[in-house]
Amino acid sequence: MNSFPRKLLTIVTEAAIENLLTQELERLGAHGYTITDARGKGHRGVRSADWSASSNVRIEVICDDITAARIADYLRQNYYDNYAMILWLEEVAVLRPEKF
Amino acid sequence: MNSFPRKLLTIVTEAAIENLLTQELERLGAHGYTITDARGKGHRGVRSADWSASSNVRIEVICDDITAARIADYLRQNYYDNYAMILWLEEVAVLRPEKF
Amino acid sequence: MNSFPRKLLTIVTEAAIENLLTQELERLGAHGYTITDARGKGHRGVRSADWSASSNVRIEVICDDITAARIADYLRQNYYDNYAMILWLEEVAVLRPEKF
């Protein structure tokens, strides 16, 4: 099995900006993303997903190092101050590097 | 982009103890968590999420190494024997270390 | 805390083949799996989860290196060409190695 290193960027944030964010991700060079519905707690309190205003989404993007850094930087500068949002980065291995 | 190493602790367990567990997590030092609904299979059989008693939750906690070890140890000692539960740990990079 | 290295294999693919796939995973040696509902976008376009035909699932398997490689190879050969599917591998640490 040949595998290739890529970055996995995971963002947890408010469901209200899902559409906005996926457009930004594509603009910043992501070739794809995966979204699941989530709830949670953080510095901005409990987000229980009982209704739209308190729902989170969990967005994953597999991409190369440069794209990952670009997205992370952009989100930190443009979203961190105003939205419930966290993100983290991991090293992963993928099989078909040309896809990401 | 400056990033800082943290641990990502992922727990998959019975939905019935979600509330209990989030209280424990906070008591043990987690500053936040993210929860998604899940189903699955493991040593305790299929958990199909068809109704509450067979539903799983997938809980993620980003925290420092010590907190991660503390939570993992505590859960192993207090929950592993009696509940359908697995957990794993990963190295991740975050942007704002003070948050976690 | 004693922890042991394992592989985390994450597959994102069409919900239509969830049952098929979990059977394959078990046949290929996985001792368990965790599934969450997902949506996303990739080379085969937007999969919005508005109805069954456009829904994704996100399947996680914790296993040893060999099993992970076996599953990844098998899926690449038998599913990649015909299904919306991506997968990636990560190093994780687990507490009870005998479970996986």
Next chain:
Amino acid sequence: MHSLDPVILFFLLGLAAGLLRSELRLPAAVYDLVSTVLLLSIGMKGGVELAQHQQPGLLPQVLATIAMGCTLTLVAFPVLRYLGRFKRADAAAIAAHYGSVSVGTFAVAVAYLSNRGISFEAHMPLLLAVLEIPAIAVGIVLARGFSRDIRVGALLHEVFLGKGIVLLLGGLAIGWIAGPDGVGPVAPLFFDLFKGVLALFLLETGLIAASQFASLRRYGVFLVMFGLTMPLLGALVGAFLAWLLGLSPGGSTLLATMAASASYIAVPAAMRISVPEANPALSLVASLGVTFPFNVLLGIPLYHSLAAAVHRLLGG
């Protein structure tokens, strides 16, 4: 005749689909909606009746119901522990399921009576809510003694503020305050659709019950036997107590059914938190895989005859 009640047919359809491993599956959100409507409408119907008729002697009936819940749990426990050779925690947890009550079974019995034009006391839903709880407390003490490390807070919360109790009592209060005219505007949803909603509920319950059958073989004959005889014993106790309390034949049928039924929603959740060392599969196999189908398919008409017989024999 009873087996022709259409809501029962929905249960059988769910059971068959589940056993054949059909693709049919209803999302958990649908189950939540359907059970919310059922609980509210059972409560409201009772509340409306209460608003119209003074119910003398409510307190003794509530106390008697509590006593019945405790007794049934205390009777089931030694049978499971010594005859069934279950571990202490398992015996206590299973006993608690049978000392408590199944709202789904109650609803089927209500539909059964209403199809036959048999009336019953207005406050039965109150007794239903009351009966959910004592068995849980007894079960926990049986499992752990009066130990300190019970998560009392979480437990009380789980028990008194569980969805079932809140919606039943809430419905009762709404029906009681609004009265028969007041509930008129919401009657098309909560009363006219009652049996249709119950049909969907039973379809889904059938699917879930079928998923318990797979474990039946593993957990053996004793559990099946227990799941078939314990409801009969419960029904006897319930029917006799109903006669003591002076309930009508309809009310007696309901109390017997409540006693005969085993919880599969409230108690499992409470036991996971308070008696985690009990294997939840054992209780669910018995209550959902054996007792629920038995009660719904055969038990209810039996308990109706039983209640009638008790009234005939003992007078009243």
Next chain:
Amino acid sequence: MHSLDPVILFFLLGLAAGLLRSELRLPAAVYDLVSTVLLLSIGMKGGVELAQHQQPGLLPQVLATIAMGCTLTLVAFPVLRYLGRFKRADAAAIAAHYGSVSVGTFAVAVAYLSNRGISFEAHMPLLLAVLEIPAIAVGIVLARGFSRDIRVGALLHEVFLGKGIVLLLGGLAIGWIAGPDGVGPVAPLFFDLFKGVLALFLLETGLIAASQFASLRRYGVFLVMFGLTMPLLGALVGAFLAWLLGLSPGGSTLLATMAASASYIAVPAAMRISVPEANPALSLVASLGVTFPFNVLLGIPLYHSLAAAVHRLLGG
């Protein structure tokens, strides 16, 4: 006149909202609930009628329906393969969609007939369930020959135990066993709400259909043409067969509609498993993006006139 049927307006609203990329979105759980109620109520209505009237000659009609499903698939395949120049797997998969049937279209036709007080044979829902299946088998054989490596188990399961078949046949059985009086208690949900539930179903179908339009341009003119003419051909075949079988004008309209409609739920799921190399977008664009709107907006009244004309011309 037909376009004023309110359920059709809901479909148009969904379509418009989808095309305008509105935020309107119904959760998948709502779609599941709504389609469950629709399938059960179509089945039950048929079952109740069957219980009342002996239906002679059911078997020939079932066999004829099976033959029709196979024929339509076999006719569509070469058109797609040689005229449309589709790959073999794609041609086979699309053909299977058109040889099968769409329950949503059937439901709109039922509402159409009932709004006009036109009766039809009680067992049409049975033929509906029957017609879902044979095209799938034919499609697979067309795609892969009689090869060994078909996942037969998974496929049979998917086909015979899919949600649609189980609920239609289950509903039929319930209606048939319970009879007209037996289903009375559940009628407010399953019969009185039928058209309201159908309206919600069509609203959601409109949203989904709109999401197929985006791909229309990509897959070209041929697919649109096929999606418009294949239903007309199907309707002709269906109307003529209905006349051969001696169906009433109402029943003929339904059989023509069934033949004209293309599956977009059962067949796509089966094809993903059994003919994975077929591009699922092609079939969905045609069946959901072209044929469904055409049938629902224009086709059904047309097929009604057609059925009437066939009866007039050929007598019967």
Next chain:
Amino acid sequence: MHSLDPVILFFLLGLAAGLLRSELRLPAAVYDLVSTVLLLSIGMKGGVELAQHQQPGLLPQVLATIAMGCTLTLVAFPVLRYLGRFKRADAAAIAAHYGSVSVGTFAVAVAYLSNRGISFEAHMPLLLAVLEIPAIAVGIVLARGFSRDIRVGALLHEVFLGKGIVLLLGGLAIGWIAGPDGVGPVAPLFFDLFKGVLALFLLETGLIAASQFASLRRYGVFLVMFGLTMPLLGALVGAFLAWLLGLSPGGSTLLATMAASASYIAVPAAMRISVPEANPALSLVASLGVTFPFNVLLGIPLYHSLAAAVHRLLGG
């Protein structure tokens, strides 16, 4: 008397369950279903009426409603900014919530009027849809000036193609096209169940409102005062405008209620996208934690008296 309206009791039940931190929770999919049915049925009822009665002078009323939305926002802003000492973005966002409207409150007022047999103008749902929007635009300009970097596209989309507007206007169009006879077949779902569905909606709204209470203390007395007095001011403005426009007492009650109500679905979503620096908790605590309960429990009967008084005093 008003507090006995049963739908209000459902709100109180939800509120109580939420405050007691009960386990009662309805899945988001249920909220979506229930609010979809409510919006469609409000719209359709209006559309059917419109189809029957010519409504002269619709355009002036629409323009007056737009002006009212802008005015209320412009009045609330300085109060919040200078008396309340809120940051500019926060003051603008909260003001926008109060300049807009809450569909849930409107629905309760409709139920209130219908329980008392009071009629109102058919096109009120149209004004409801219209009033949702202008406050958003004003709020954004107040927060950011006429700056360039507003995400205009995303915003327009969010506002004009949000679920509420699409379903209200879609329902209006369906009712208007289908007319009273046309909607007959879907009436059992959309009209007969209206109040039952509203009850479920209010149960869930009560749960959500309770979750806002926790933040009440944190955000202080001013917000509570604002949440109680701003609706009174709004109601005065609405009742007076209604008199100017020549609305009936029923219609005046509705316009006063609309003015008094504060958005908690459409505006929060728009503000998150266009004024992200505003703290969303502030607006929700005020609109959902204070104003909604106040309006539903006390406000509506008050606004009804107010509308009657204005008609009496000023004639009309």
